[in-house]
Amino acid sequence: MSSKSIAVIGAGVTGVTTAYELACRGYAVTVYDRNRYPAMETSFANGGQLSASNAEVWNHLSTIRKGIGWMLRRDAPLSLSLAPSWHKYSWLAEFLGQIPNYRRNTTETARLAVAARHRMREIGAREGISFDREDRGILHFYTSRTGLDHARRVSDLLAEGGVERHEVDAAGLRRIEPALTGTFVGGFHTPGDSSGDIHLFTTGLAAACARLGVRFEMGADVTGSATNKSGVTVRYDTRPEPGRRLPQSAEHAAIVVCAGVRSRALARGFGDRLNVYPVKGYSITVSLPDDASRRGAPQVSLLDDAAKIVTSRLGADRFRVAGTAEFAGENRDIREVRIAPLVAWVNRYFPEVCTRQATPWAGLRPMMPSMMPRVGPGRRDGLFYNTGHGHLGWTLACATSEAVAAAVAARV
Numbered sequence: 001m002s003s004k005s006i007a008v009i010g011a012g013v014t015g016v017t018t019a020y021e022l023a024c025r026g027y028a029v030t031v032y033d034r035n036r037y038p039a040m041e042t043s044f045a046n047g048g049q050l051s052a053s054n055a056e057v058w059n060h061l062s063t064i065r066k067g068i069g070w071m072l073r074r075d076a077p078l079s080l081s082l083a084p085s086w087h088k089y090s091w092l093a094e095f096l097g098q099i100p101n102y103r104r105n106t107t108e109t110a111r112l113a114v115a116a117r118h119r120m121r122e123i124g125a126r127e128g129i130s131f132d133r134e135d136r137g138i139l140h141f142y143t144s145r146t147g148l149d150h151a152r153r154v155s156d157l158l159a160e161g162g163v164e165r166h167e168v169d170a171a172g173l174r175r176i177e178p179a180l181t182g183t184f185v186g187g188f189h190t191p192g193d194s195s196g197d198i199h200l201f202t203t204g205l206a207a208a209c210a211r212l213g214v215r216f217e218m219g220a221d222v223t224g225s226a227t228n229k230s231g232v233t234v235r236y237d238t239r240p241e242p243g244r245r246l247p248q249s250a251e252h253a254a255i256v257v258c259a260g261v262r263s264r265a266l267a268r269g270f271g272d273r274l275n276v277y278p279v280k281g282y283s284i285t286v287s288l289p290d291d292a293s294r295r296g297a298p299q300v301s302l303l304d305d306a307a308k309i310v311t312s313r314l315g316a317d318r319f320r321v322a323g324t325a326e327f328a329g330e331n332r333d334i335r336e337v338r339i340a341p342l343v344a345w346v347n348r349y350f351p352e353v354c355t356r357q358a359t360p361w362a363g364l365r366p367m368m369p370s371m372m373p374r375v376g377p378g379r380r381d382g383l384f385y386n387t388g389h390g391h392l393g394w395t396l397a398c399a400t401s402e403a404v405a406a407a408v409a410a411r412v
């Protein structure tokens with residue numbers, strides 16, 4: 001146990017789980033975030049899946065072929081503007097360069113996701129966090145034989161990583177989720193997966209952290225940091241009143257960067273290259289106002305692999321639907337052309353659900369070209385990263401935060 005002071009930059013799901021693991025090891029932790037509350041950026045309204053079954057990385061020729069076809073459709077799951085951007089093209093080049101690591105990275109992601117499941121159950125039980133959790137597994141469904149055949153090959157890789165999932169036929173899909181309407185060739189059910197509300201989980205865990213003595217320095221925009229012999233100086237601005245910035249600084253023994261899509265800029269200041277790209281996604285949270293809607297919405301978390309859409313039932317009267325990968329830089333605009341396909345998808349597969357009240361949201365996945373998070377020490381002493389979790393930040397956070405806390409404990 002140590003009482004040394006550690007700074008965590010970012011109060012999203014990766015920062016809060018990191019703070020928790022460090023506090024459990026006896027460190028005096030301060031979390032810095034530019035927002036007023038935890039989990040206000042990408043950890044706000046994501047797809048809600050804790051999905052080892054979604055561990056397949058995207059660096060595969062079949063995904064790239066599909067992606068090129070999608071670029072020609074305005075409402076496709078992928079949108080890639082061809083406007084010049086060094087960051088985007090360098091990221092895409094590295095993404096292609098990772099194709100040879102597809103098998104290894106998929107298996108490793110599955111292994112991490114299984115480890116995270118166990119740790120999340122322990123934390124949830126110990127801290128009593130309610131987050132509309134559903135433990136009914138995740139159901140992947142397919143409308144084409146090609147999709148199903150590819151999924152069979154993915155199942156073998158997931159099994160190597162310790163993920164158990166079962167193939168089901170069209171009747172089996174309906175048995176597991178009777179609300180699902182349509183014509184399907186089959187699917188896969190992963191009983192060990194679950195779903196819930198990432199914002200409730202992260203804010204609940206932040207409250208548990210505070211009980212353990214973690215200090216939250218909110219409204220603190222970290223502008224830079226410097227490592228020195230005794231540790232790290234964190235420089236940040238607060239805004240005591242509108243229009244005024246108050247520069248401040250604090251000393252810590254070490255720092256862990258969990259800053260989502262801003263991790264790249266912070267890492268650059270430390271001389272590390274972290275090619276995190278903000279891959280935008282969208283969600284709608286559909287309020288289920290009447291009995292017909294509540295009965296007509298699925299309880300089991302779903303993944304439509306062809307449309308790349310995921311769903312989660314959040315308690316009795318909310319239904320979350322998420323998808324889309326948009327390469328448009330750090331842009332958080334909510335575009336109607338991206339929201340409409342999500343609403344249409346609900347109308348198609350769940351016609352009993354009233355979609356009158358669907359709250360739209362957009363978030364930026366902090367994605368590495370390999371789709372593997374960066375977890376562990378940086379180039380300089382006292383500097384660590386737990387970031388770049390892309391499309392699976394919630395699924396993986398409880399494992400990577402343990403790993404980074406162990407790395408800190410080995411050195412600080």
Ligand SMILES: Cc1cc2nc3c(=O)[nH]c(=O)nc-3n(C[C@H](O)[C@H](O)[C@H](O)COP(=O)(O)OP(=O)(O)OC[C@H]3O[C@@H](n4cnc5c(N)ncnc54)[C@H](O)[C@@H]3O)c2cc1C
Nearest residue numbers: 010012014034042043047049222260262281392393394395
């Ligand atoms: C549409 C969509 C659906 C998704 N669905 C799923 C899913 O079903 N399952 C799953 O596992 N994952 C999913 N994800 C991915 C997951 O939501 C993310 O990987 C995860 O939320 C990232 O968490 P984070 O802590 O890295 O980043 P964030 O939650 O963005 O947190 C980063 C924090 O750092 C702070 N910060 C940044 N820079 C600074 C600075 N300089 N100073 C102070 N503070 C700073 C920010 O304010 C922010 O609070 C989805 C993502 C999207 C967009």
